[in-house]
Amino acid sequence: MKLDKSKELYERARRVMPGGVSSFMRAFQKPIPLYIERGAGSRLFDVDGNEYIDYALAHGPLILGHCHPRIIAAVEQQLHRGSTFGCQQALEVQVAETILGVLPWSRQLVFSNTGTEAIQVALRLARAASGRNLIVKFEGHYHGWADSVLIGHRHAQAIRAASREKGLLGNQGQSPSVLQDILVLPWNHLEILENTFREHGDQVAAVITEPMQCNTASILPKDGYLRRLRELTTRHGAALIFDEVITGFRLAPGGASEYFGVSPDLAVFAKAIAGGYPLSAVAGTSAMFRAVENGRVRHLGTFNGNPIALAGAAATLEVLFNPAEDVYGRMRRLGARLISGLRALSSPEIPILVQGLPACFQMFFTGKKAIRDYGHYLAYDMSRTQRWSESALHEGIFQMGDGRWYVSGVHTDDDVTLTLEKAERTLKRLASDPAFSQRVASRD
Numbered sequence: 001m002k003l004d005k006s007k008e009l010y011e012r013a014r015r016v017m018p019g020g021v022s023s024f025m026r027a028f029q030k031p032i033p034l035y036i037e038r039g040a041g042s043r044l045f046d047v048d049g050n051e052y053i054d055y056a057l058a059h060g061p062l063i064l065g066h067c068h069p070r071i072i073a074a075v076e077q078q079l080h081r082g083s084t085f086g087c088q089q090a091l092e093v094q095v096a097e098t099i100l101g102v103l104p105w106s107r108q109l110v111f112s113n114t115g116t117e118a119i120q121v122a123l124r125l126a127r128a129a130s131g132r133n134l135i136v137k138f139e140g141h142y143h144g145w146a147d148s149v150l151i152g153h154r155h156a157q158a159i160r161a162a163s164r165e166k167g168l169l170g171n172q173g174q175s176p177s178v179l180q181d182i183l184v185l186p187w188n189h190l191e192i193l194e195n196t197f198r199e200h201g202d203q204v205a206a207v208i209t210e211p212m213q214c215n216t217a218s219i220l221p222k223d224g225y226l227r228r229l230r231e232l233t234t235r236h237g238a239a240l241i242f243d244e245v246i247t248g249f250r251l252a253p254g255g256a257s258e259y260f261g262v263s264p265d266l267a268v269f270a271k272a273i274a275g276g277y278p279l280s281a282v283a284g285t286s287a288m289f290r291a292v293e294n295g296r297v298r299h300l301g302t303f304n305g306n307p308i309a310l311a312g313a314a315a316t317l318e319v320l321f322n323p324a325e326d327v328y329g330r331m332r333r334l335g336a337r338l339i340s341g342l343r344a345l346s347s348p349e350i351p352i353l354v355q356g357l358p359a360c361f362q363m364f365f366t367g368k369k370a371i372r373d374y375g376h377y378l379a380y381d382m383s384r385t386q387r388w389s390e391s392a393l394h395e396g397i398f399q400m401g402d403g404r405w406y407v408s409g410v411h412t413d414d415d416v417t418l419t420l421e422k423a424e425r426t427l428k429r430l431a432s433d434p435a436f437s438q439r440v441a442s443r444d
C-alpha cells in the first residue's frame, strides 16, 4: 500500500499546523493520518489512490455515506441562493418542524453548528431553568472539547482512587474553576447515582449522559438505568440531558430517547443530523426554553442555522424518515451481519469481542465476555485494536482507530461480504505477527 503523497502532505502540515492535524483525534490514525481526496457512497479514496470501505463515516455524520445525490442536489441549489444571511429562513422552520415531529417529548429547538457548542447551550438552559450550577456527568462519556465538560474523560480511575466525585481536567489550559461545578460519576451504577442525589440533589442543575456509552466501548445502559435516572432527576428538579450527538438519527428516527423509551428534558443532536454538514440542535420541553423566550438566556451565533447545512439536513432527514428508503432496517440488518461475521472470526488464539448495536459497535481483542464499564475499558490494551485497525486499513477497511464501526444507509450486502473477507485476511496476517499474538495472549 503506497502512502507517499499522504506522508508528504503530513510532513508539510506538521510545519505549518501544530501536530499536523485539525482535530487531535486524527493524529491517532496509524501508520499516519491519511489525506483523503474524495468519497463516494460507502467508499473513501485517499490521495495515493487507495480505496477503502468506510466505517468511520467522518466519526459518525455520514449516515447516508459520501456525496449522496439527494443531499448534493439540495446543497447545490442552496449554494446558488446564498451561503449565509444572518437572517431567518424558511428552511430553519421546515427542519425544526421535521425534527420535532420525531421527538414527541419535545416542543422546541435551537440550532448551533457543532456538538460542542450545542452541549454548552443545553447546560446553560438547564442552569437557567433550575437556578442551580452543579452538573453531573459520567466517566468515559465525551461531550465535546469545551472547558466545562472535558473533565474526567480517560482519567477517571485516578479520580476514583482520589475521590469518587472530583473530576480531573482533560487538558492543560483549562480553567480549574470549572471543577467546582461538576461531579463525575461511574455510569450504569444505580447505587452511586442514588447516593449522589441523596447528598446533592438540591444542587444539581442537570445530569448529562450519552444514553449509550458510545465513546468508550459502546456500552448499553443496564435495564432500568435510564428510567431511574429520569425518575431521580424529575424528583429532584434537575434536568436530564441526553447527549445524542452520536445516537441521534442513528439508533432510530427519534434517536436514543425513542430506542430506549425514555424522554429527557433536553437532547443534543449533531453529527448525522445534516448528513455531513456542520449543524447541531438542542431540542427540549417548553419549560427548558422559557428563559430563551423571555431573553434571560441568549442563544447566539453568527452561523447558527446556516442555510447550506440546513439544506443538507432537510435532504438527509427526508431520506432517513422515508419508510420506503428503509434506512434503519438496512443499518440494522447490515450491522447485525457485520457483528455476527466478525464474532465468527474469533478463535482461541485471537479472541474477538464485539459489543454495541448494529448501527454503532466496537471491536476488541480480548477473551472477556464484555467490557462492562469504563474501568474495564481503561484496563484493555488498546494497542491491540490500533494494530488491527492499521492492518485492516491495508486491506481496505477504514474504521475508527479505537475499533469503533459506524454503519450507514448506503452500505450494501456486497460491502459486508467483502469486508468480512478482508477482515479474515487481516486476522490471518496478524496471527503470524508475534507482537500482536503475544499482546493478545497476555491476560486482560
Ligand SMILES: Cc1ncc(COP(=O)(O)O)c(C=O)c1O
Binding pocket: 059, 114, 115, 116, 117, 119, 142, 143, 144, 145, 210, 215, 243, 244, 245, 246, 270, 271
Ligand atoms: C457524544 C458526543 N458529544 C459531543 C461531541 C462533540 O461534538 P463536535 O465534535 O461536533 O463538537 C461528540 C464528538 O465526537 C460526541 O461524540
